[in-house]
Amino acid sequence: xxxxxxERAQTIDSFNTVDMTINVGPQHPxxxxxxxxxxxxxxxxxxxxxxxxxxxxxxxxxxxxxxDYRQSMGWWDRTDYLAGMCCEGAYCxxxxxxxxxxxxxxxxxxxxxMMELSRINSHFMFLGAFGADVGSFxxxxxxxxRERERIYDFFEEVSGDRMFPTYFRPGGLQxxxxxxxxxxxxxxxxxxxxxxxxxxxxxxxxxxxxxxxRGLAPMTTERAINLGITGPILRATGLxxxxxxxxxxxxxxxxxxxxxxxEQGDIFDRYFVxxxxxxxxxxxxEQCLDQMPKGLVLNPDLPKTLRIDxxxxxxxxxxxxxxxxxYAMARGGVKPYRMKLxxxxxxxxxxxxxxxxxxxxxxxxxxxxSLDIVLGEVDK
Amino acid sequence: MTQPAAAxxxxxxxxLIHKHLSNVPFTATTTGTDADIHVAAEHLLxxxxxxxxxxxxxxxxLANVTGIDMGEDTLAVKYNLYSFTHNHRVQVTVTVxxxxxxxxxxxxxxxxxxxxxxxxxxxxxVVFAGHPNPKNLLLDEDLxxxxxxxxxPLQTVEILQGIEEGVPGFKF
Numbered sequence: 001x002x003x004x005x006x007e008r009a010q011t012i013d014s015f016n017t018v019d020m021t022i023n024v025g026p027q028h029p030x031x032x033x034x035x036x037x038x039x040x041x042x043x044x045x046x047x048x049x050x051x052x053x054x055x056x057x058x059x060x061x062x063x064x065x066x067x068d069y070r071q072s073m074g075w076w077d078r079t080d081y082l083a084g085m086c087c088e089g090a091y092c093x094x095x096x097x098x099x100x101x102x103x104x105x106x107x108x109x110x111x112x113x114m115m116e117l118s119r120i121n122s123h124f125m126f127l128g129a130f131g132a133d134v135g136s137f138x139x140x141x142x143x144x145x146r147e148r149e150r151i152y153d154f155f156e157e158v159s160g161d162r163m164f165p166t167y168f169r170p171g172g173l174q175x176x177x178x179x180x181x182x183x184x185x186x187x188x189x190x191x192x193x194x195x196x197x198x199x200x201x202x203x204x205x206x207x208x209x210x211x212x213x214r215g216l217a218p219m220t221t222e223r224a225i226n227l228g229i230t231g232p233i234l235r236a237t238g239l240x241x242x243x244x245x246x247x248x249x250x251x252x253x254x255x256x257x258x259x260x261x262x263e264q265g266d267i268f269d270r271y272f273v274x275x276x277x278x279x280x281x282x283x284x285x286e287q288c289l290d291q292m293p294k295g296l297v298l299n300p301d302l303p304k305t306l307r308i309d310x311x312x313x314x315x316x317x318x319x320x321x322x323x324x325x326x327y328a329m330a331r332g333g334v335k336p337y338r339m340k341l342x343x344x345x346x347x348x349x350x351x352x353x354x355x356x357x358x359x360x361x362x363x364x365x366x367x368x369x370s371l372d373i374v375l376g377e378v379d380k
Numbered sequence: 381m382t383q384p385a386a387a388x389x390x391x392x393x394x395x396l397i398h399k400h401l402s403n404v405p406f407t408a409t410t411t412g413t414d415a416d417i418h419v420a421a422e423h424l425l426x427x428x429x430x431x432x433x434x435x436x437x438x439x440x441x442l443a444n445v446t447g448i449d450m451g452e453d454t455l456a457v458k459y460n461l462y463s464f465t466h467n468h469r470v471q472v473t474v475t476v477x478x479x480x481x482x483x484x485x486x487x488x489x490x491x492x493x494x495x496x497x498x499x500x501x502x503x504x505x506v507v508f509a510g511h512p513n514p515k516n517l518l519l520d521e522d523l524x525x526x527x528x529x530x531x532x533p534l535q536t537v538e539i540l541q542g543i544e545e546g547v548p549g550f551k552f
Contacts, residue, residue: 053517053518054516054517054518054519054520057518057519059527061503061528062527062528062532062534063534065528066534097412097413098412225440225441225464226440226441226490226491226492227491227492228441228442228443228490228491228492228496239464241464246467247467247469311411311412312411312412312416313411313412313413313414314411314413314414314443314444314458314460314471315413316443316469323443325443325444325460327444327446327458327460329448337448338446338448338528340444340446342443342444342460346495347492347495347496350492350494350495351491379518380518
């Protein structure tokens with residue numbers, strides 16, 4: 001059945017179409033940093049996608065090998081720069097494991113509190129940026145930034161820096177909390193909950209947003225595991241797996257919280273898992289404040305210079321984007337012999353081609369946004 | 381790493397792996413967090429395939445691949461594997477001499493291995509046989525240096541650029 005005359009339809013059938021190559025990035029706001037992908041498109045459908053990374057490669061591992069254990073702290077903040085405290089936590093845990101250092105209990109609670117605040121902060125960034133990817137332009141950004149700046153003020157107060165606090169130390173923390181900090185964190189939690197509600201209303205309550213995301217790029221659990229995907233994207237496929245519960249570290253085994261899961265691993269589920277996780281994080285922070293003991297925050301037996309003999313470990317933590325692992329090896333001396341970062345964004349991004357091929361070009365941007373990558377962590 | 385004489389021959393999870401895969405020769409030690417299985421490069425595929433397929437082991441996730449320059453012209457590659465079904469984890473170590481640095485690629489078993497192996501290949505120079513796309517990942521495409529080798533000095537990457545193998549680049 002055709003609406004055109006016979007001869008016109010024949011001309012259209014005999015059109016020779018050629019695949020076109022489109023370069024996206026590396027400097028484009030939709031790529032969330034300096035990420036580049038080369039899309040091969042047939043009309044509007046993506047038939048191939050080749051990701052290129054490394055534009056932000058700073059040689060993190062080489063630098064860590066060439067400096068002593070405490071000097072390297074600052075670089076590990078700059079891997080997942082949206083959640084600096086989570087990276088510091090993993091790095092310090094690796095060094096403590098190698099050296100066999102104890103961390104005072106109060107420091108563990110403060111660490112968990114800070115890591116959860118970082119998680120909330122990172123997820124706010126996701127909500128803001130993802131809203132903008134889908135088309136809410138600046139509104140979601142503004143709502144997210146209101147809360148993010150408040151959290152950053154709290155980070156600045158304990159450490160002097162907003163995004164790269166360098167607050168943790170192998171063996172504890174740099175300093176104790178300032179006066180009245182705990183009571184003000186409780187106030188902050190109320191503000192955060194209000195912020196989550198606002199964004200929930202703005203995005204989940206928006207039919208256009210929901211219809212745009214639902215059913216897009218679904219993913220099964222088996223496929224996600226084989227591709228090395230972890231974190232909220234894996235949980236969106238329906239697997240309630242979170243390292244904070246599966247293999248608890250620090251004092252997470254004393255916290256009561258739930259693991260939000262999705263159903264079919266589509267974009268909407270990924271978004272909603274992250275949104276629900278933020279509520280759970282506020283619960284964990286509340287429990288930290290309730291249970292936090294008084295006492296020291298830095299191991300008093302810490303030597304002036306850390307020297308570690310033959311030792312090896314692989315530390316896994318639940319970063320904001322998935323499994324943030326640190327492989328560490330020491331062979332004597334004041335410097336680590338090898339430190340390798342297993343970054344969740346790196347592994348999640350390696351599955352991009354699988355998700356993008358077969359979708360529309362406009363959807364490819366949303367799929368990339370739903371991975372919530374941080375290029376500092378991908379490129380090291 | 382030296383072990384005390386009383387340590388078992390197959391510590392932790394490696395005893396279970398030895399029980400189900402007794403045809404693959406390996407030795408085992410422990411690290412600070414995991415059992416560490418040392419296997420020769422030619423047995424790696426058989427071992428990992430068995431660990432992935434056997435329902436009692438079911439290592440379904442490749443979490444991490446690390447390439448290390450161990451000094452004295454030896455390279456080591458460490459694989460960190462995890463099982464979602466049984467919630468257990470293990471580390472597999474393959475050590476090769478620099479002159480013979482070919483290790484079979486695991487991309488046929490875990491698709492997650494793709495980028496991990498590309499990174500290890502460019503950083504320390506391991507060759508992963510059978511990798512579908514063995515290009516540089518983090519480094520520039522025409523760069524033929526391995527920055528994480530201990531012989532590679534810090535801060536002189538730009539001087540080395542383009543000198544090796546006659547690839548076009550800067551001339552000093």
